[in-house]
Amino acid sequence: MHGDKEDCDSGYPQIERRKKLPDPVLREKGVSLWSLIKDNVGKDLTRVCLPVYFNEPISSLQKCFEDLEYSDLLDRAYKYGKEGNSLERILNVAAFAVSGYSSSEGRHCKPFNPLLGETFEADYPEKGVRFFSEKVSHHPTLIAFHCEGKGWKFWGDSNLRSKFSGRSIQLDPVGVLTLEFDDGETFQWSKVTTNIYNLILGQVYCDHHGLMQIRGNSQYSCKLKFKEQSIIERNPHQVHGFVEDHSGKKVATLFGKWDDSMYYVNGEVKGSGKPKVCCPSEATLLWKRNEPAPNPTRYNLTSFAITLNEITPGLQEKLPPTDSRLRPDQRHLESGEFDRANSEKQRLERRQRMSRKLQESGWKPRWFRKDGNGSYHYVGGYWEAREQANWDGCPDIFGEFNEETVDSSG
Numbered sequence: 001m002h003g004d005k006e007d008c009d010s011g012y013p014q015i016e017r018r019k020k021l022p023d024p025v026l027r028e029k030g031v032s033l034w035s036l037i038k039d040n041v042g043k044d045l046t047r048v049c050l051p052v053y054f055n056e057p058i059s060s061l062q063k064c065f066e067d068l069e070y071s072d073l074l075d076r077a078y079k080y081g082k083e084g085n086s087l088e089r090i091l092n093v094a095a096f097a098v099s100g101y102s103s104s105e106g107r108h109c110k111p112f113n114p115l116l117g118e119t120f121e122a123d124y125p126e127k128g129v130r131f132f133s134e135k136v137s138h139h140p141t142l143i144a145f146h147c148e149g150k151g152w153k154f155w156g157d158s159n160l161r162s163k164f165s166g167r168s169i170q171l172d173p174v175g176v177l178t179l180e181f182d183d184g185e186t187f188q189w190s191k192v193t194t195n196i197y198n199l200i201l202g203q204v205y206c207d208h209h210g211l212m213q214i215r216g217n218s219q220y221s222c223k224l225k226f227k228e229q230s231i232i233e234r235n236p237h238q239v240h241g242f243v244e245d246h247s248g249k250k251v252a253t254l255f256g257k258w259d260d261s262m263y264y265v266n267g268e269v270k271g272s273g274k275p276k277v278c279c280p281s282e283a284t285l286l287w288k289r290n291e292p293a294p295n296p297t298r299y300n301l302t303s304f305a306i307t308l309n310e311i312t313p314g315l316q317e318k319l320p321p322t323d324s325r326l327r328p329d330q331r332h333l334e335s336g337e338f339d340r341a342n343s344e345k346q347r348l349e350r351r352q353r354m355s356r357k358l359q360e361s362g363w364k365p366r367w368f369r370k371d372g373n374g375s376y377h378y379v380g381g382y383w384e385a386r387e388q389a390n391w392d393g394c395p396d397i398f399g400e401f402n403e404e405t406v407d408s409s410g
């Protein structure tokens with residue numbers, strides 16, 4: 001039976017993490033977004049320099065870890081597979097792949113674009129996971145991550161192709177995500193298209209659409225369709241799909257909403273959206289979104305996201321100088337010191353323009369290597385270096401810029 005959540009959660013230690021962001025020191029001033037982006041039509045969204053007012057106080061490296069909020073689904077998938085229940089395994093993997101989108105609902109700020117060589121570590125023993133990411137290329141903007149859980153590993157790199165189309169910005173993720181269970185079963189999928197709307201008027205929001213194909217190396221695969229929103233749609237954010245066996249036979253139907261919950265029923269149920277023939281009472285719940293944070297600031301972060309930029313007691317001494325938590329403009333934004341955040345952001349962006357030169361002169365990421373297909377793999381050693389507090393070869397990316405910095409990090 002599904003639903004014995006406690007089995008997966010128990011055994012992990014409890015860690016005290018903050019429940020809210022710090023209160024802003026000052027009130028921020030409003031700026032019109034359109035006045036800033038109108039001159040950038042056709043350019044790459046990731047490279048448009050906006051005042052810090054449009055940023056949320058986390059970097060894309062940290063945002064990448066937001067996709068692991070519901071990592072307990074992978075713990076459960078591992079357990080089911082080990083018991084020989086491959087169908088339950090892929091159902092939980094599919095629910096996990098959808099769950100990562102839930103935190104994007106209600107968000108309208110841009111994460112910080114990390115500096116070349118910037119890193120982020122997340123040691124969450126209470127979830128049984130350890131996550132690490134690095135900005136591995138600035139042209140194009142590329143992030144690689146590697147995550148280890150109890151019974152599984154999850155890795156990939158994220159590159160976004162962005163297109164500005166007057167009414168919206170379309171983001172097409174490039175690259176595959178790989179999930180490998182300790183028993184050798186693997187699953188691979190790619191993320192779907194994201195559109196950002198209302199850049200000119202109204203509140204900015206995003207929506208996701210497209211086909212997600214989860215390919216496994218054994219019995220089953222899964223196809224999920226994220227329905228594109230339409231003006232007449234009264235039921236947005238729908239996801240609907242099937243688990244198929246080798247012969248293409250549909251053995252289970254999945255349905256739900258990416259911002260809320262996912263269910264399944266055995267066998268094939270036709271029709272899109274929530275199938276009429278089965279109300280959730282006949283269906284089994286796979287995943288339900290956590291309650292929203294009790295103190296949503298204007299950033300609308302989830303309770304999980306709120307913990308990402310926190311420097312928990314004793315952590316500062318362990319971090320390498322490249323960790324996102326040490327980025328000064330982001331820290332000032334978090335504490336609501338907008339003017340200081342802005343001037344620091346400008347200083348770092350000026351510095352960052354040197355990155356092209358750096359990359360061209362043979363700069364290599366510290367913790368990831370590119371394979372023949374252009375995807376990045378963790379070379380290992382981060383947590384070991386952390387154990388020994390040995391950060392030799394980690395550049396001071398947030399400090400004052402000088403030629404020496406370029407040489408020593410090359």
Ligand SMILES: CC(C)CCC[C@@H](C)[C@H]1CC[C@H]2[C@@H]3CC=C4C[C@@H](O)CC[C@]4(C)[C@H]3CC[C@]12C
Nearest residue numbers: 054104107108109110111173191194196204206
């Ligand atoms: C121009 C600025 C001010 C508007 C900012 C809009 C916000 C809504 C944008 C900026 C960057 C965007 C994120 C960039 C990358 C991804 C990964 C993708 O696989 C899922 C969507 C997700 C997580 C996007 C969600 C929407 C997002 C947070």
